[in-house]
Amino acid sequence: xxxxxxxxxxxxxxxxxxxxxxxxxxxxxxxxxxxxxxxxxxxxxxxxxxxxxxxxxxxxxxxxxxxxxxxxxxxxxxxxxxxxxxxxxxxxxxxxxxxxxxxxxxxxxxxxxxxxxxxxxxxxxxxxxxxxxxxxxxxxxxxxxxxxxxxxxxxxxxxxxxxxxxxxxxxxxxxxxxxxxxxxxxxxxxxxxxxxxxxxxxxxxxxxxxxxxxxxxxxxxxxxxxxxxxxxxxxxxxxxxxxxxxxxxxxxxxxxxxxxx
Numbered sequence: 001x002x003x004x005x006x007x008x009x010x011x012x013x014x015x016x017x018x019x020x021x022x023x024x025x026x027x028x029x030x031x032x033x034x035x036x037x038x039x040x041x042x043x044x045x046x047x048x049x050x051x052x053x054x055x056x057x058x059x060x061x062x063x064x065x066x067x068x069x070x071x072x073x074x075x076x077x078x079x080x081x082x083x084x085x086x087x088x089x090x091x092x093x094x095x096x097x098x099x100x101x102x103x104x105x106x107x108x109x110x111x112x113x114x115x116x117x118x119x120x121x122x123x124x125x126x127x128x129x130x131x132x133x134x135x136x137x138x139x140x141x142x143x144x145x146x147x148x149x150x151x152x153x154x155x156x157x158x159x160x161x162x163x164x165x166x167x168x169x170x171x172x173x174x175x176x177x178x179x180x181x182x183x184x185x186x187x188x189x190x191x192x193x194x195x196x197x198x199x200x201x202x203x204x205x206x207x208x209x210x211x212x213x214x215x216x217x218x219x220x221x222x223x224x225x226x227x228x229x230x231x232x233x234x235x236x237x238x239x240x241x242x243x244x245x246x247x248x249x250x251x252x253x254x255x256x257x258x259x260x261x
Contacts, residue, residue, distance in 0.1 A: 012048075022050040023051075026109060029254050030055075033136060035134065039059065040104045041061050041064045041065070042103045042129075043065070043108075045068055045093055045108050045110075046066030046068045046109075048073045048077050049073075052088075053081065056084075061085065065087055066087065067088075074090065094121055096128050100128065101133075103133060104130060104134070105133060105135075108121070109137070113139060113170050113171050130259070131259055133258065134257075136256040140171060141173075141252065142164070145194075147209075151230070154233040155218070157233070158229065161218065186259075186260050190256075197250070199247075201244045202246055
């Protein structure tokens, strides 16, 4: 499948498609981190603020700065209750607009595969935290754990292409370990996060996931007969329960480390 830049420009659509998944995984991630209250956080690639909201709700932060390249996503983030604490601004993950040592913790939630140079992104996370500060991320396993795999896999089987993030390999656990080691981080630990989401019907699953900026243009360019075949194939791999609901699973890889003191 093609690997190109993917633009997220609709915060409300993202919330339906991925924000809910992000919250499910993010809750487990924060339980694992168990950070103390009163930290200064930077949420890099904050998007529409789904994970930022969790930080504010659950971690009692002193400060949260959310950074994202999408003005539209940030506009949605500013409508969240988290905006009473968090500040949102446009920025580049590879050139963060903050001085060295500005934060106690730097996080990327479901972002790293979208950073053109993941190593540079991680080095920026390290730069902006204090010595001893936390550098953490969780990322969908793009090789078998992504929430849209039921559709992506059937497209691939049909010989069809959809846009994929530019750095898929950065989602592998071994790649994350190499990145954290290469950045000189200490006390590195990893874990796998598995979550499930239930849709009221296959039709709901299909309609919500068509909001994806990677799938939507690819499916719009398909022949109607191919779209019908794809729908049938995806429906067949997602059996419904007695009430017509379908349940999907996803898997994320998480890693944490500390900047040396």
